[in-house]
Amino acid sequence: MPGPALEPGTQVVMESSDLQKFIDVLWRKGYHVVGPTVRNGVVVYDELKSVTDLPAGWTDEQEGATYRLKKTDGKAFFAYGIGPDSLKKFLHPPVVRLWRARREGAGFQTVEETEEPPKYAFLGVRACDLHAVAAHDRVFTSEEYADPSYARRRRDIFVVAVNCAKAGNTCFCVSMRTGPKATVGFDLALTEILEGERHYFVVEVGSETGAAVLREIPFKEATAAEKSAAERVIAATAGQMRKALDTTNIRELLYDNPEHPFWDEVAERCLTCGNCTMVCPTCFCTAVEDVTDLAGETAERRRHWDSCFTEDFSYLHGGSVRASAKARYRQWMTHKLAAWLDQFGTLGCVGCGRCITWCPVGIDITEQARALRDKGRIERPSVTVGEHASP
Amino acid sequence: MPVREDKRGQERVWETRGSLPEPMLPLPFTVRKTRKETHDTYTLELQSESRPGGLAFAAGQFNMLYAFGVGEVPVSISGDPAAPEVLVHTVRAVGPVTRAISGVKPGDMLGVRGPFGTRWPLEDALGSDVVVVAGGIGLAPLRPALYQLFRRRRDYKRVALLYGARSPRDILYRRELGRWDKRPGVDVHVTVDHATEGWGGNEGVVTALIPKVEFDPAATVVMVCGPEIMMRFTVIEFQKRGVPSEKIYISMERNMQCGIGFCGHCQLGPYFVCKDGPVFRFGTIETFFGRREM
Numbered sequence: 001m002p003g004p005a006l007e008p009g010t011q012v013v014m015e016s017s018d019l020q021k022f023i024d025v026l027w028r029k030g031y032h033v034v035g036p037t038v039r040n041g042v043v044v045y046d047e048l049k050s051v052t053d054l055p056a057g058w059t060d061e062q063e064g065a066t067y068r069l070k071k072t073d074g075k076a077f078f079a080y081g082i083g084p085d086s087l088k089k090f091l092h093p094p095v096v097r098l099w100r101a102r103r104e105g106a107g108f109q110t111v112e113e114t115e116e117p118p119k120y121a122f123l124g125v126r127a128c129d130l131h132a133v134a135a136h137d138r139v140f141t142s143e144e145y146a147d148p149s150y151a152r153r154r155r156d157i158f159v160v161a162v163n164c165a166k167a168g169n170t171c172f173c174v175s176m177r178t179g180p181k182a183t184v185g186f187d188l189a190l191t192e193i194l195e196g197e198r199h200y201f202v203v204e205v206g207s208e209t210g211a212a213v214l215r216e217i218p219f220k221e222a223t224a225a226e227k228s229a230a231e232r233v234i235a236a237t238a239g240q241m242r243k244a245l246d247t248t249n250i251r252e253l254l255y256d257n258p259e260h261p262f263w264d265e266v267a268e269r270c271l272t273c274g275n276c277t278m279v280c281p282t283c284f285c286t287a288v289e290d291v292t293d294l295a296g297e298t299a300e301r302r303r304h305w306d307s308c309f310t311e312d313f314s315y316l317h318g319g320s321v322r323a324s325a326k327a328r329y330r331q332w333m334t335h336k337l338a339a340w341l342d343q344f345g346t347l348g349c350v351g352c353g354r355c356i357t358w359c360p361v362g363i364d365i366t367e368q369a370r371a372l373r374d375k376g377r378i379e380r381p382s383v384t385v386g387e388h389a390s391p
Numbered sequence: 392m393p394v395r396e397d398k399r400g401q402e403r404v405w406e407t408r409g410s411l412p413e414p415m416l417p418l419p420f421t422v423r424k425t426r427k428e429t430h431d432t433y434t435l436e437l438q439s440e441s442r443p444g445g446l447a448f449a450a451g452q453f454n455m456l457y458a459f460g461v462g463e464v465p466v467s468i469s470g471d472p473a474a475p476e477v478l479v480h481t482v483r484a485v486g487p488v489t490r491a492i493s494g495v496k497p498g499d500m501l502g503v504r505g506p507f508g509t510r511w512p513l514e515d516a517l518g519s520d521v522v523v524v525a526g527g528i529g530l531a532p533l534r535p536a537l538y539q540l541f542r543r544r545r546d547y548k549r550v551a552l553l554y555g556a557r558s559p560r561d562i563l564y565r566r567e568l569g570r571w572d573k574r575p576g577v578d579v580h581v582t583v584d585h586a587t588e589g590w591g592g593n594e595g596v597v598t599a600l601i602p603k604v605e606f607d608p609a610a611t612v613v614m615v616c617g618p619e620i621m622m623r624f625t626v627i628e629f630q631k632r633g634v635p636s637e638k639i640y641i642s643m644e645r646n647m648q649c650g651i652g653f654c655g656h657c658q659l660g661p662y663f664v665c666k667d668g669p670v671f672r673f674g675t676i677e678t679f680f681g682r683r684e685m
Contacts, residue, residue: 106498107499140653342661
């Protein structure tokens, strides 16, 4: 059956009744399929075998310090906003063993960790999280050093993006130019459409690998009406977005106001719990932990997520460099919105809003940035620190 | 020695990158010799059976040293870059890991990852006066630079070393300091914060030694390593005397766990001290240096 040529940018239609076939094809092709599912009252990413695992009939309400799942009458699989998980959980896992060592005589032998991770296919990835993966690519696969653990996990992933059909109350991707439409980093991108009794996906091809998967399931060419239905969904989502972060001269704004009283005000509310860093899809800091067995014969090094909000994070003999909550919040926000640009040529914020939702006291980075802009001043709008290239 | 200017205008060293094939995997080195330098500081000489040529490094770089089952810490290399077959580290016992490392005996093994980080500007200093200022154990990362300055003595103009220790019993490399002092063309001054009985030398902070040395502020390179407060006042003194921030270099210390810019602990403003430092041109980090809790 000669179908439409499937090239990047081609849009086709897949009926929702074929979604199971689609998942099955991914498993058959050797992927470990991961998708959204409801667990412990939140939407998480986990192994996905059946469409019945998807959060159909669920949506959520999110605000600062608030996340509530809500039942709906709808049939949509992807009517929820992002939960606390991002792809970070899989590509840069919370705990990774780097190596093991065994005592031998007066010395020891080290054995590198070479375990092959699963080949992941991710279903339901939102545009903001795709930008977060692109940001991690810059962190972990730079020209100097590549992180072998990340590189192994990242190399063969298959990404099925879903364009957001609803803006969460803490989302601000439009202002960060990272969403709500997936534009980069996907193999296939779905827009879910419910029209009366009809439930289908407009599927955009992002790569040849994506096209190859699509060829194994039923699809048909998208009509102009179907394409514009998809566009309307995305435009409506963008239109709903209430929050925004103005990134004009944001780096200078942060670098020029390190001693502003503004930081004292936010420090009074910040609990330094580190939740924001755990749910952030771009926060990448880790600590290493060397452990041994009781006999002292074997040892291993584990790397686990760490947070710049802990006192230990900046510890040097004698004390912590950043002992106060003010200094730690300043480090986090300045890193996200200023230092990232110097270090990796991109902001460390993708506008997903998780740090707002999961902050127990509802500190809102968009409000903080606005407050700093209102109160602080940019002394040298065109002068950058050192000889930084502009991103 | 291929050196690249990166986008931040900071000099970086590349020639030793990949000196060890796996930057995350400690390579076992055998302890050949140990020397007690002071009551709490030890110098270790290490060699690797699997790498008889040793570990090429540049003056100013550091390694991550691993004590089996205990942990890992960053320690600057204090040996001679011209003799890389012996890896020399000087360690002060201040915590559990440095105590374990200080307690090794010949025949024991330590894990080594590295070398990491930037170098002292020995090329940049050719043809200039050079003033080296060290505080406490800050002399250790400067010793490789001193070896190179002495080896190519004729390629530099005046060379001076100003060294401050807390008390006479904290003076590092005491015998070597005496030998350096006798070298022609090297001006060595040592001071202690607190003199004890029998100390006939200078007493006071290291900045008080600056008036004792002659240098041309317009053509001098200053290299400083020591506690941050000492570096701050040293930099101020040289700036007052007209040495530009671009010709003053300092070596920074921060919590470091990976050495390659992944763990995030060592950040100072836009910089990762582990790979953009530890040696910085002062002009580069002036904005961030010395700010409280930065």
